[in-house]
Amino acid sequence: MGAEGGGRPRALRMGVFAGCGALLLAGCASMPDSGGLSGVESTPRQDAQVRVFAVPPRENAGPGEIVRGFLEALTSDDPRYETAREYLTDSARRSWNPDASTTVLSDGPNLEGAHSRSGEAQDDYAYTLGGSRLAVVDSQHAFAPDSGAYSTAVHLTLEKKSKQWRIDSLPQGVVMGKSDFQRNYVSVNKYYYASNVPAAVTGQLSTVADPVYVRGKVDPVTSMVRSLLAGPTRWLNPVATSSFPSGTALGKGVTSLSPDDQNRLTVPLNGKADRVGPTQCSRMAAQLLFTLRDLTPTGVSQVELQRSNGKKLCDLNENRAEIIASHSTGGGADEYFLDGKQRLVSLSSTSKDPEPVPGALGEGAKKLRAAAISLDEERAAGVSDDGRNLYVGSLVSGSSLGDPVLTSQGALPGDRLTTPSWDGGGDLWVADRDPKRARLVMLQQGAGEPVVVSTPGLDGRINAVRVAADGVRIALIVEQGGKTSLQIGRVERDEGSDGRRSVSILELHSVTPQLEEVTAMSWAGDSRLVVVGRESGGVQQLRYVQVDGSTPTVAAPTSLTGVNQIAASEDERLPLVAYSEDGIVRLSAGAQWQKVVKEGTAPVYPG
Template identity: 60%
Template structure:
C-alpha cells in the first residue's frame, strides 16, 4: 500500500515481497499511519505484472501500534492463500476467530486510519485506530459483488503483551478491507454456470439453458480450485430463485483434495464426495457441462472433465460435446444484423462481412407493412416484431416470402410518441416483451409466442417508468432503463414465472438492481454476453460515454469501446467475433475488433436477434 493523498510520506515498516519468475523484489511499505491525530490515506499497491505474486512480511520486533496496523492492512492485499502472515499481527485468540472470507469491502482509495483520542493511552498497553474510507463495493461470503456507497468505518484495537511487550491487534472487523486498485490486482471475475429453472428442460425443451453467475475469486490463489468449490457450493443468493444445479445437495470435493490441475491433455479430474456417487450418466454430464462452461476462460485450459465419486468414474465430457448436453444462449452465431432503413422498412445485412448494402427481410415487415421506428427479431430469426413510426402499434410477422402481417398485436393509448411503446425484445422461449410508456397506464407486457392477449408483468421494486427493455439470452434476466424524475438508470432484474395448470402464468421481475449507479442519464443499452451489457450514458456533469458493465454492477476487465458521439441505439452479439453496432449521428456504424468505428449505411434501430 502507499499514501493515496499526494505528498503523504512513505514509512519503512510496512512491506511485502513480490516474487517473479527470474527473482524476488522487495516492495517498500506504502501506508501512512499517524501515531495520533489527523487522518491520512492508505494508498493501494501500484499495479504489478500479472505474474508477480505479493507476500506480506510478518511484524517486526518491537513494532509500534501504527506499524502493526499498517503491516496488517498491507498483509490483506498479499497473495497469502490463508492470510497466515496477516494473522501474525493478531493476538492468538483473535487470529483463531477472525474470518477474512466473510466479506471484502472495497474502498475508493486504500483505508485511512486515525488514532482514536478517546481510547486508552499507549503507555497503558492499549491503543485504537478507526479505519475510514469511501465504499465502492462489497463482496459477500458467497463471493458475490455488489456496488456500495457511503462512508466506511471500522475500529482496530491493539493490546501490548505484558511479558513480550509486543503489540498485537485483539479486536477488528470481520472480513477484509482494501482499496479499489488492490482489489483489481488481487481479484478477478469468473462466471460459474447453473441451469435456468423456468426455461429449457424445465419447460419441456430438450436441453437445459445455462445461466452465468459471476463471482470474484483471488486471482493468484489457485483460482481454478476456488471456482470449482464455489460452483459446488451453489448459486449466489441473488440468482438462486431462478436457477438450479445438477450437483446433488451436499456435493463437495472429496475430503483431502487440495489443488485441482488439468493433465497434459487438458483433462481435469474432479474427485467428489459420496453425495454424487449415485447420479446417472445424463445428470453427470450436466454436472460436467456446468464445470466446462465455468472453466472455459481460465488458464490453464480445460478441454475435458472427468468426474469421479464412490471409488470410480462417474462420466467424462469433452468440450466438443458440451453443446449437445446444455445450451448457452449467447453462443449462437446470428445469421444477420437487422435495422430500419430510410424507407422505415426492416432490412438485414451479414454481420461479419464488410457489406454495406442491406437487403429487405422476407415477409410483410420488409415490404408493404407499416412504417417502423424499432424492431426485434426472434432468436431463431424466423419471426420479427416492429413498432410503428408513431410508437402506437406493435406488429408481429413471419419472415417468409408472402407472409401476411395481420392486425396489430398491441396498441398504446399514450398521447405523444415518447409516451407509447418501447422497442420490443424476444426472450429464449420466443415470448415477446415490450413496455407501454403511457403515463396514465405504464406497463411491462409479455406476449406469449408473440401473439394473443398481452400478459402484464409484475414489477415490484421498480420505481419509475420503463423506457427500454432487453431480455437476456438465458431467459432469466431482464435489463431495463427506468426513468424517475430527470434520471434514467440501468436496472437488471430476474424473471420469475409461476405456472398453474389451466391458468395463465404469473410473471414477475424480482430483485431489481441498479448496475451502473454512477450514470444518471442512460440513453441506450444492449446485452453483450452471458453476464455483460454495453451501456451508453453520462455521469452527472459529464459527457456521453459507452462502457461495459457486469450484471453484478462491477466493471469487466476489458477495454471500453472507442468513443462515439450522438449514440441513440446500440446492439451487441454474444458472439465476440461480431462487431458492436450503433445508430449515431452518422447513421448505422460498426466497431470491428481492434479497429475504429466505421459507417455501414444510413438507417436506424440496429439489432442482433433477441
C-alpha cells in the same frame, strides 16, 4: 481486512521487478522503525504476473506499524493469510474469518483516532479505519456496489509473555482500496441452468451466468469449483438450478485442482454425487466446463468427474457440452436494422449490402420504427412508425402480417411502445409507456393474451427493455425525476391452478449509479452490457458494465459521436452496431467504427 499500501510496511512484490530477486527479500521488504500514523496509501496497479508476498511483523514493532503491516499482508497472494494472522493474538487468530466479506474502498483505509483505553499503563491501543466505501463482495463472492462512509475499529494489546503488540479485536472479512482489489481479484462467470422458463428455441438447456469475484492468483480454479458446487448466489438462486446434488463438494482431502498438460481437469467429488446417472453427470460436467474454460491461460477443454472412491463418474469435452446447453450466444451472426424505407433488413458478415428480410416486415407492408428478431431467426416483431401497434410476422417469403398483437393508447408517439425483445424461450417482451397505463408486457411465444408483468419496487417509467437470452434476467432503462438509470431485475414465472401464468420482475438494482443519464443499452455477453450514457455535467460515452454493477476489465468501446441506439450480441465475438449521426455504423474487435449505410435506424441482433 486489507489495504492499498504506500511506502510504509509493504507486502513484497516479486515477478517483474528489476534488480529485486529471490535473494534480496530483506532489502525489498524492509519495514521502517518509525513513522507517524497516516493512511495506508494507494498502490499503483501492478503487472498481472507480479507475485506479492506478505511480510511478517518486525520485532518490537509499535502498534501503528502492526496495524499497517497487517493491512499490507492482506493484499498479498498468501492463500490462507498465514502471515497476516501473525499480526493477531491467538484468540483473534481463531475467531477471524477473512472469507466473510471483502469491502472495497476508493482508497486504502485511513488510520484515525489512535488512543489507549488503559490510561497510564498504555498496554492497549485502539484505531479507527476509515474511508469511502465503493462495494462489498460477500461470502458467496458476489459483488454489490455499496457507497457510503466506512468506519470500523481495530484494537491492539501488548502481550504479557512476548511483550509484542498484536491485534486482539477486528471486524470479520477484509477491506482494501480499489487498486489493490483490482490487482487481487478477478471476475469469473459460474454457470447454472435457467429454471421456470420454457425450453430454449434450440431445445437445449439454457445456461445463466452468475458472476463472482475470486482471488486471481490464489488457486482460482479450485476457488471457482468450490463456488460452483456451493450453488447460485442469493440474487440468482430463485431462477437458477444446478445439476449437482445438494451437498456435493470436493472429495475428502482435495485441496487444489489444476488441469493437466492436455487441458483436462479431474474433479474428485464426495459421496453426494456417487449415484447420479450419465445424463445428470454430463450436465454437471458441462457446468464445470463453461465455468472454467477461460480461467487458465490455456483453458480447460475436458472435465472428468470422479466418485468418492476415485472411480470415474463421467467425462465431457467442449463439443459435447455445447450440445447439452446453449452457451455464449444470443442468436445468429446477422445484423438487422430498418432501412431508409423503414423496412426490416439484414446484413450478413459475407454480404456488402443489406437485404430486406423475407416476409411482410421486410416487404414494407407496415412502416416501422423498431424491430426485434427471435433467437432462432424464424420470427420478427415490429413496432409501427407511430409507436402504437406491435406486429409479429414470420420470416418466410410471402407470409402475411395479420392484426397487431398489442396496441398502445398513448396520446404521443413517445408515450407508446418501446423496442421489443425476445427471450431464449420464444416469449416476446415490450413496455407500453402510456402515462395512463404504463406497463411491461410479455406475450407467450409472441402471441395470445398479453401477460402484464408485475414490477414491485420499480420507481419510474420504462424507456427500454432487453431480456437476456436465458429468460431469467432483464435489463431496463428507467426514467425517474429527470434522470435515467440502467436496472437489472430477476424474472420469476409462476403458473396458477387455472393455468394462467403470472410473471414478476424482482430485486431490481441499478448497475450505473455513476451515470445521470442512460439513453441506450444492449446485452454484450453472458453477464455484460454495453451502455450509452453520461455522467453529471459530462459528455456522452460508451462503456461496458457487469450485471452486478462492477466494471469489467475489457476496454470500453472507442468513442462515437451522437449515438442514439446500440446493438450487441451475447456472443462477444460479434461487432457492436450503432445508429449515430453517421447512420448505421459497426465496430469490430481491434478496428475503428466503420459506416455501414447512411440511411438506417434501430439496429438489433437476434434477441
